[in-house]
Amino acid sequence: MITISLCMIVKNEERVLKRCLDSVRDLVDEIIIVDTGSTDATKRIAAGYTDKIYDLTWNDDFSAARNFAFSKATKEYIYSADADEVLSEENRRRFRLLKETLLPEIEIVQMKYGNQLQNGTVYNFDEEYRPKLFRRLRSFVWEEPIHETVRLEPVVYDSDIVITHMPEQNHAGRDLANFRKQIAQGRRLSRRLYGMYA
Template sequence: MTTFSLCMIVKNEENVLARCLDSLADLMDEIIIVDTGSTDKTKEIAARYTDRIYDFTWIDDFAAARNFAASKATMEYIYTADADEFVDPENHRQIRQLKEVLLPEVEIVQMYYCNDLGDYNTTGNFERELRPKLYRRQRSFTWIDPIHETLRLDPVVFDSEIEIIHRPEESHGSRDLSALKRLHEKGIVLSSKLHHMYAMELFIAGEDADFLAAEESFLESVEQPSRSTDEILEAICVLTHIYRLKGDIHHFMTYALKGTAMGGCAELCCELGAYYEACGEDQEAAMWYYNAANETESVLNIACHTTIPQKALERLTTR
């Protein structure tokens, strides 16, 4: 049977950690908990399940913390989990079965990450998506091709049907947005992925203050030659919202029109709809909300293509 190391990084997770570990503990051959500065009973709860508890000084780097946790693992595969996720009995059974039949050449197992977000959505534009959850701790390189042989570089990935339930008990939006802002302040250029996550999290979970704090970062984005068209459109969406908040109509229209000329998106249509609605120009507002719901797609927040314009159109038609 294949052996699994459960590796987790945690901080102040006393409300959810036991739920997670109860659903996984008997499937794991060792449990490694890395605490990044808890001030509640998180470590006390973790100690009921394992004595492999380590402290890690937080350096604003989730990847560094996960790599530290992985460095403590000794089993064949590493299973990564966040404290606010768990598996139900049926998927517990499937993971047990996976341990019995997993082929040694498989290096990554993807499982369905199922969002049950309630009021704590921060970046969830999906309900169910495949994510890598289990990976081989040590990789063996293999020669392939009978002639002009080469090393296989692409990992062998198995897409399973296992579902992991993600059910947070609080919003992490403020934490994440603060961390992203600090990366900019340190002069770190955000990767394409983090650029998208920053813009998406602003639109899904950001407060007005979060948008205003992000202005400098996204002003730089639109001028960076390395940014793709998609990233520039993301930055334009953020800046359009910022300048509507600030009442800076010149820059609001400049970026809204620039984004529309690039092909537009539901976010920009909603911004224009909100602007004209605030001006009392209901017919113009309705046109832009209609475009958001029917003529464009969202790039950051699916609600800009669904509930936001739909509710706005209902509001305008009942006046």
């Protein structure tokens, strides 16, 4: 059975954090919470689940915050969750089975992100695969019997686990403001982000 660190970045999530943590707390072996400036009871709620709570000054960079959270993980795999996500009982069962049977060569597990259209999100589809579970340390493997090379692409498994996304608000305004700030600072958007901004 694999071991899992849950890594989350949060800010002012007192209304939804308990719901999220209750749905995963017994499926993971470690809970890491990175708070980026909460002014509500978020950190107090988190303290009921873990003592691994870290403060990080917000700098408009979700990747930097997630990388910081990942750097605190100690288990074999890292499960990245947002506070507005929930696992149903059926998907908790699937997650537990995955934890018990995951093949060691799997480096990334994708899970279906569901309920996309329910709360006025900007998505055009209700369900999509997203990478959610990551091997913390990657092992490089040589391939090919001749002219051998190191495998560069990760081994990805598309699971049948569905995460229910239950946001309480639309984040489009926040995201557009961040896009504009990045552009104003002279940063080039990646092709992926440019398409999303458009």
